[in-house]
Amino acid sequence: MTEPFFELRGVKKHYRGKSTFAERILAAAGRGAPPRTLRAVDGVDLTVTRGEVLGLVGESGCGKSTLARIATGILKPSSGEVVYDRQPVAALKGKERLDFLLKVQMIFQDPYASLNPRMRVSRIVGEALSVHRLLPKNEIDAAVDKALTEVGLDLAYRDRYPHQFSGGQRQRIGIARALVVKPDFLVCDEPVSALDVSIQAQVINLFMDVRERYGLTYLFVSHDLGIVRHISDRVAIMYLGRIVEIGSAAAIFAEPAHPYSAALIKASPSATRRKHQFQPLTGELPSPLAPPSGCPFHPRCDRAMSVCREVRPVLTEIAPGRSAACHLHTSPESA
Amino acid sequence: MTAPLLEVRGLKTVFHALDGAWPAVDGVDLVVRRGEVLGLVGESGSGKSVTGFSLVQLIDAPGEVIAGDVLFNGEDLRLASGERLRSLRGDRIAMIFQDPLMTLNPVLSIGEQMCEAILEHRDCSRQDALNAAAKALSRVGISSPETRLKQFPHEFSGGMRQRVAIATALLNEPDLIIADEPTTALDVTIQSQILYEVQKLSRESGTAILWITHDLAVVAELADRVAVMYAGRIVETGPVDDILDHPLHPYTLGLLNSSAATINPGERLKQIDGAAPRIDSRPSGCPFRPRCERVLPSCAEEDPMPQIRGERIFRCHNPVPHGEAS
Numbered sequence: 001m002t003e004p005f006f007e008l009r010g011v012k013k014h015y016r017g018k019s020t021f022a023e024r025i026l027a028a029a030g031r032g033a034p035p036r037t038l039r040a041v042d043g044v045d046l047t048v049t050r051g052e053v054l055g056l057v058g059e060s061g062c063g064k065s066t067l068a069r070i071a072t073g074i075l076k077p078s079s080g081e082v083v084y085d086r087q088p089v090a091a092l093k094g095k096e097r098l099d100f101l102l103k104v105q106m107i108f109q110d111p112y113a114s115l116n117p118r119m120r121v122s123r124i125v126g127e128a129l130s131v132h133r134l135l136p137k138n139e140i141d142a143a144v145d146k147a148l149t150e151v152g153l154d155l156a157y158r159d160r161y162p163h164q165f166s167g168g169q170r171q172r173i174g175i176a177r178a179l180v181v182k183p184d185f186l187v188c189d190e191p192v193s194a195l196d197v198s199i200q201a202q203v204i205n206l207f208m209d210v211r212e213r214y215g216l217t218y219l220f221v222s223h224d225l226g227i228v229r230h231i232s233d234r235v236a237i238m239y240l241g242r243i244v245e246i247g248s249a250a251a252i253f254a255e256p257a258h259p260y261s262a263a264l265i266k267a268s269p270s271a272t273r274r275k276h277q278f279q280p281l282t283g284e285l286p287s288p289l290a291p292p293s294g295c296p297f298h299p300r301c302d303r304a305m306s307v308c309r310e311v312r313p314v315l316t317e318i319a320p321g322r323s324a325a326c327h328l329h330t331s332p333e334s335a
Numbered sequence: 336m337t338a339p340l341l342e343v344r345g346l347k348t349v350f351h352a353l354d355g356a357w358p359a360v361d362g363v364d365l366v367v368r369r370g371e372v373l374g375l376v377g378e379s380g381s382g383k384s385v386t387g388f389s390l391v392q393l394i395d396a397p398g399e400v401i402a403g404d405v406l407f408n409g410e411d412l413r414l415a416s417g418e419r420l421r422s423l424r425g426d427r428i429a430m431i432f433q434d435p436l437m438t439l440n441p442v443l444s445i446g447e448q449m450c451e452a453i454l455e456h457r458d459c460s461r462q463d464a465l466n467a468a469a470k471a472l473s474r475v476g477i478s479s480p481e482t483r484l485k486q487f488p489h490e491f492s493g494g495m496r497q498r499v500a501i502a503t504a505l506l507n508e509p510d511l512i513i514a515d516e517p518t519t520a521l522d523v524t525i526q527s528q529i530l531y532e533v534q535k536l537s538r539e540s541g542t543a544i545l546w547i548t549h550d551l552a553v554v555a556e557l558a559d560r561v562a563v564m565y566a567g568r569i570v571e572t573g574p575v576d577d578i579l580d581h582p583l584h585p586y587t588l589g590l591l592n593s594s595a596a597t598i599n600p601g602e603r604l605k606q607i608d609g610a611a612p613r614i615d616s617r618p619s620g621c622p623f624r625p626r627c628e629r630v631l632p633s634c635a636e637e638d639p640m641p642q643i644r645g646e647r648i649f650r651c652h653n654p655v656p657h658g659e660a661s
Contacts, residue, residue, distance in 0.1 A: 059522040059523070059524065060493075060522055166610050167379075168610060169610075196378040196379050196549065196611075197378065197549060197550075197551070197590055197593050197594060198378060198589060198590060198593045198606065198607040198611075199378075199610065200593065201592075201593035201594075201604040201605070201606040201607070202606045202607075202608070204604055205603050205604055205606055208601075208603065223522065223523070225523070226552070226594065229600055230598070230600050230601070230604070231600075231601075232600075249600065250600070263524060264523060264524065266527075267523040267524045267526065267527035268523045269523075269526075269550065269552035269553045269555070269556050270552050270555070270556070271551050271552045271555045271579060271591060271594055272555070273555060273556050274555055274556065274575060274576060274579070275556070275557075275559075275575070276555075276556035276557070277534075278527050278528075278530045278531035278534060278556070279527070279531065280476070280524075280527055280528035280531045281524045281527065281528070284492060284494055284495070284524075284525065285522070
């Protein structure tokens with residue numbers, strides 16, 4: 001069961017900034033600066049094996065949501081390849097492309113914005129089935145009821161509108177909508193961040209139940225390290241559009257290899273620590289429009305060396321199944 | 336222990352609607368001592384923010400504080416005049432809100448806004464005020480404060496804006512800061528920077544802090560004492576170690592168990608079933624009763640009154656026995 005099931009190969013997503021009138025004139029006169037490019041995702045290689053939960057962690061603006069959207073096919077990468085079940089997704093056409101889009105489902109962060117307020121729950125959940133004619137009309141109701149029961153929603157609610165539900169219940173509707181088309185791969189973008197703690201636990205448990213029942217594979221994007229540690233088999237940590245460390249969740253949380261992973265873990269609060277002496281990581285996430293030279297983390301890193309300012313470290317295997325992009329693990333200076 | 340800086344007794348805030356007056360805060364008692372950090376924890380709709388606003392009399396219609404005493408340095412703020420309240424707010428009592436983009440004026444420079452907070456309460460020159468503002472900015476870790484003072488809120492990132500809000504709160508060295516979810520919208524590394532500043536402040540200048548949050552983990556690391564709120568009332572309060580290691584109220588225990596940190600990765604989280612009751616349909620007796628695992632017949636009949644056990648106060652007919660905190 002360790003066949004690569006879903007792969008991102010050198011995926012990049014760049015956005016061109018709009019140039020101003022003055023910039024266009026200067027460019028026409030041959031004196032302009034090159035157009036500004038925002039590198040939201042800047043060369044990501046990622047493999048997800050069938051049945052695993054891969055947690056994707058990073059701060060706001062690191063590109064994790066963009067990567068999730070590329071994985072589901074909502075966004076097209078600027079370059080690089082998305083490979084699903086050994087087939088490059090960009091080459092899929094017609095029925096095959098539809099199959100991919102249905103097998104890979106997304107759960108969104110905001111359960112208020114991701115459900116159409118003018119549709120009843122039964123139609124929200126059943127829409128894909130009827131639009132794509134996956135089931136004959138007379139079987140759709142039964143399939144919708146089954147999905148709603150599965151996520152723990154009372155069937156008496158099937159004809160209500162989204163505004164009549166709480167945040168936790170809406171997230172369950174979103175999960176039912178994804179499950180009804182029998183997906184293999186769920187991409188979850190911050191699926192519990194908008195929920196209260198006691199409701200978060202209910203939804204996390206639901207994710208783990210349906211995973212077991214259907215052998216689903218997850219890409220679980222979150223900024224909450226506590227939840228990622230709990231649910232993930234492997235974890236990837238992103239910084240400024242790149243993966244800086246990837247490995248088994250247990251190994252990374254026990255002994256982070258990249259200084260950024262270590263800083264994140266240290267900064268993340270835990271109910272088991274008391275009267276903690278907070279030690280701030282200096283500085284903020286740099287603008288992705290003007291990333292620092294060399295290693296993008298070096299201005300905030302307390303172990304930065306001279307090489308870090310000049311050479312960008314590449315993601316290198318440092319132990320079996322464990323990679324990090326840091327000169328501490330590759331450069332001879334680190335000894 | 337020193338005399339309390341803030342003492343709240345029986346605070347009740349209702350919201351008037353066509354079909355009645357619904358209590359968002361339903362008889363809250365709180366004590367904040369000088370130099371201490373009190374964490375007020377609760378989920379959405381528990382009344383924790385309304386409590387914070389009620390303390391400084393910032394409740395607007397259709398809301399109304401209808402009962403209780405709010406004693407600040409022995410003075411009842413509910414009886415204070417509007418003028419007296421204005422002289423206290425921003426001077427002796429400062430507030431920090433969740434969303435700094437909403438609390439900073441977008442068309443005034445940061446320096447202008449910070450000066451206003453000083454000149455309102457102190458008799459000094461504009462230049463002195465600007466110097467004080469620059470000092471406050473560097474205190475919260477903002478570099479080149481003189482340049483930053485000339486900038487406008489949109490030129491700051493979210494974390495920087497929140498630091499400006501905190502620096503503004505510090506300007507007049509208040510006795511009490513009421514902070515309503517100030518780090519909820521921020522990344523963990525920025526949150527950690529701000530918590531570091533807050534800790535330093537409370538230690539160095541003896542400022543008392545009421546830290547309102549939904550995040551038990553932040554409270555665990557920051558607070559001296561904790562008050563847990565549910566459905567408009569405080570169900571349990573006491574020193575942070577006691578509350579988190581040996582919760583007495585089943586709701587506190589449920590909150591702790593819901594967090595992924597208390598359990599081995601991959602195991603099922605112990606969830607609290609159901610959802611918090613809406614303000615207009617709270618059950619009779621104990622409001623937590625329908626979700627409680629330790630419910631007794633008496634819970635439906637009789638509202639549990641606050642009971643005192645050492646430094647702790649709790650409201651429960653069937654508290655969690657010692658040693659069952661897992």
